[in-house]
Amino acid sequence: MARADSAGAAPDTTDAPDATAQVLARAAVNAMEAVGGYAAGVYLRSPTTGLLLMAVFTGLPLQLFRPWWRMQVNRPYPVAEAYRSGQAVLLHDAESAMSRFPQLMAGLPFPFASLYEPVTAGTERFGVLVVLREATPGIPVGTADRERLRRAAERLAADLVALAAAGAPVLWQGDPVSGPAPPPEAGAEGARRAADRLAQAVLSLDRQGRIGYVNTAAEHLLGIGGPQLQGRLLWEALPWLGHPAYEDHFRAGFMSGEPVHFAARRGRHAPAQWLSVDLYPSVDGVTLTLGTSAKPAYAPASRAGRDADAATATSPAADTDVDADAELHASADEASALYRPVALAIALTEAVTARQVSAVVTEELLPAFGGRQLAIYLLDERHLYLAWETGFPLGFLNRFDGVSLDVRLPGVETLTTGRAMFFESMQHLAAAYPGIPLDADVGARAFLPLIASGRPVGSCILGFDAPRGFSPEERTALTALAGLIAQALARARRYDSEAALARGLQSALLPHRLPVREHVATVGRYLPGTQGMDVGGDWYDVVETGTGLLALVIGDVQGHGVAAAATMGQLRSAVRAFALSGSTPQQVVSGTNQLLIDLDPGQFASCCYMLLDPESGSVMAARAGHPQPLLRHPDGRTEVLDLAGGVVLGIDPEASYPVTELRLTTGSVLALYTDGLVEKPGTDIDVGVERLRKALAAARPAPLTEAADRLISEAGNTADRPDDIALLLASRTD
Numbered sequence: 001m002a003r004a005d006s007a008g009a010a011p012d013t014t015d016a017p018d019a020t021a022q023v024l025a026r027a028a029v030n031a032m033e034a035v036g037g038y039a040a041g042v043y044l045r046s047p048t049t050g051l052l053l054m055a056v057f058t059g060l061p062l063q064l065f066r067p068w069w070r071m072q073v074n075r076p077y078p079v080a081e082a083y084r085s086g087q088a089v090l091l092h093d094a095e096s097a098m099s100r101f102p103q104l105m106a107g108l109p110f111p112f113a114s115l116y117e118p119v120t121a122g123t124e125r126f127g128v129l130v131v132l133r134e135a136t137p138g139i140p141v142g143t144a145d146r147e148r149l150r151r152a153a154e155r156l157a158a159d160l161v162a163l164a165a166a167g168a169p170v171l172w173q174g175d176p177v178s179g180p181a182p183p184p185e186a187g188a189e190g191a192r193r194a195a196d197r198l199a200q201a202v203l204s205l206d207r208q209g210r211i212g213y214v215n216t217a218a219e220h221l222l223g224i225g226g227p228q229l230q231g232r233l234l235w236e237a238l239p240w241l242g243h244p245a246y247e248d249h250f251r252a253g254f255m256s257g258e259p260v261h262f263a264a265r266r267g268r269h270a271p272a273q274w275l276s277v278d279l280y281p282s283v284d285g286v287t288l289t290l291g292t293s294a295k296p297a298y299a300p301a302s303r304a305g306r307d308a309d310a311a312t313a314t315s316p317a318a319d320t321d322v323d324a325d326a327e328l329h330a331s332a333d334e335a336s337a338l339y340r341p342v343a344l345a346i347a348l349t350e351a352v353t354a355r356q357v358s359a360v361v362t363e364e365l366l367p368a369f370g371g372r373q374l375a376i377y378l379l380d381e382r383h384l385y386l387a388w389e390t391g392f393p394l395g396f397l398n399r400f401d402g403v404s405l406d407v408r409l410p411g412v413e414t415l416t417t418g419r420a421m422f423f424e425s426m427q428h429l430a431a432a433y434p435g436i437p438l439d440a441d442v443g444a445r446a447f448l449p450l451i452a453s454g455r456p457v458g459s460c461i462l463g464f465d466a467p468r469g470f471s472p473e474e475r476t477a478l479t480a481l482a483g484l485i486a487q488a489l490a491r492a493r494r495y496d497s498e499a500a501l502a503r504g505l506q507s508a509l510l511p512h513r514l515p516v517r518e519h520v521a522t523v524g525r526y527l528p529g530t531q532g533m534d535v536g537g538d539w540y541d542v543v544e545t546g547t548g549l550l551a552l553v554i555g556d557v558q559g560h561g562v563a564a565a566a567t568m569g570q571l572r573s574a575v576r577a578f579a580l581s582g583s584t585p586q587q588v589v590s591g592t593n594q595l596l597i598d599l600d601p602g603q604f605a606s607c608c609y610m611l612l613d614p615e616s617g618s619v620m621a622a623r624a625g626h627p628q629p630l631l632r633h634p635d636g637r638t639e640v641l642d643l644a645g646g647v648v649l650g651i652d653p654e655a656s657y658p659v660t661e662l663r664l665t666t667g668s669v670l671a672l673y674t675d676g677l678v679e680k681p682g683t684d685i686d687v688g689v690e691r692l693r694k695a696l697a698a699a700r701p702a703p704l705t706e707a708a709d710r711l712i713s714e715a716g717n718t719a720d721r722p723d724d725i726a727l728l729l730a731s732r733t734d
Contacts, residue, residue: 037133058179061209253279358388373463450486537564538726585622596650604650634667676723
């Protein structure tokens, strides 16, 4: 695929497969025009599992969006959410974006609207169509625009299906390419003459940052003729404006539509010239003006003046000789030092387990500092154990797993001393620790102590492929970030302990085997959720009553965690006790409802209780706010039962639970389930019930274990499953 060159020039599609690039570019432009946007793009799947790549982008300068060229599908960004859920994400203003995706707004804190539509065909997920447009505060995206965007995505999906059938690639590799744009507008002759009379330098930019008109004052100030500037990217023609310290200003101007003013330094060495830069954006372009300016009061002080390791303070005379590029890097470092802790902190609040914390550090911290290797060790009884690694040679770190705090190693000493350690080359590391095994001959390493509230948690190792220095700003930022990571890991370890307790409690409470009876086969399945506590209050049971009947029970306690599992255990015990005493279904459910109200755990539960006679197949059923069971007849016809019912348990002490009678014929299958099997975020539950009904109709009734595995297999293969699932099947046999 085509790549953008390092100077920031707009990449073209000459290196990309023409058909794919043209289809994507056309779709982006059509979608942008359809909903009145000023920029649009397409993310596609990449050969790397779980990674989306920006493939095409038009309407704004590509280089300003480099941090978002790559998008992991499990990250809390709207592109990833639209891809994961298969549902559109429509953010009409900054407030709506901040409430749902704070990490997006931490990096792009400007007033704009963004629309994300998944590009799918059947079960095939290609990527996401994105449109940026002006914000409409308080006014959600209208139905007409929603439909236009959806149709644009459907057309793109159809085109990609056709391309795939023809053998063209529909996976993206490399950097994005710019979509089509009209030639830069040189302006009318009258406007040209008026602008040429100005003493202020004026340049006209299109929405992708290419220079169009250049007035005479700009030619004189820059020392470059207009013909040499026109048609070129601003940052290619004037590379001193392409410094990272200024990127946020340009993003604000191009995205918010508001004027932006800042000072920029032209020239690499003193005496360099400070220029005032003003951006005046509109929907069809940006006017940029330049003016001579004294060094601004807010310009960054020299790096030497801030370096705590400097022997003496820098004199004013020495300050005039400071390299301008160093000052700009310092400015960029200061901005990064502010942004990185905020972005990482937001991401860490969403990480629950130690593994999730480590994944966030890998995805957020490493790219921000250009790192390639990461290792996290956790402390346990005065030994450090490897909890996470990426980028190191396979097996290299095993020799350090379980090392005592008495061993002289940088990963140990950074924790015991509480001091971060930075080695600008592998030679420096080897000199400080003679004989230490090294995984590479070239590179740099940072060792960070993980200490939370004064308590040691572990240590973190960051690796870099090339030698590099660590500025005071970077050292401060990394040390602060290590504290955030330590707090998240400490919280995750407490969570892991509670989760282990809850899993053990739930495992002990669920039946390990179901009773075997003539004329009836029963099979149960349970799947924990993949989000949050990882355990919940779903349960199933089969109870042999004293009267020879068989009680089939399924229930769902609200919430997750130890409390939900404990409440589930109490309810399951109560139902078993009522069933064994020979109570009727109405008495069982009413008695369990009263028990939950008396316990007052602050939770409620749904339940379905069925009393089956294995000999005759007659069934008496009572339901308390639970999803309706399914019944598959011997001929394959499958229906959703319509059982009378009452409110969920734990709400109303006067609630009544009527009983419904039905018959289970030989060869029929009864399916009881919890809502986790049929509910998906953003989708009506009736759609999930219908999907389950069709799956049961298509399943072979015998052996029943295969039918159960088939019904639960789709949910089991879903990585993003917010709720746990219980399933109980019962079949009449000869």
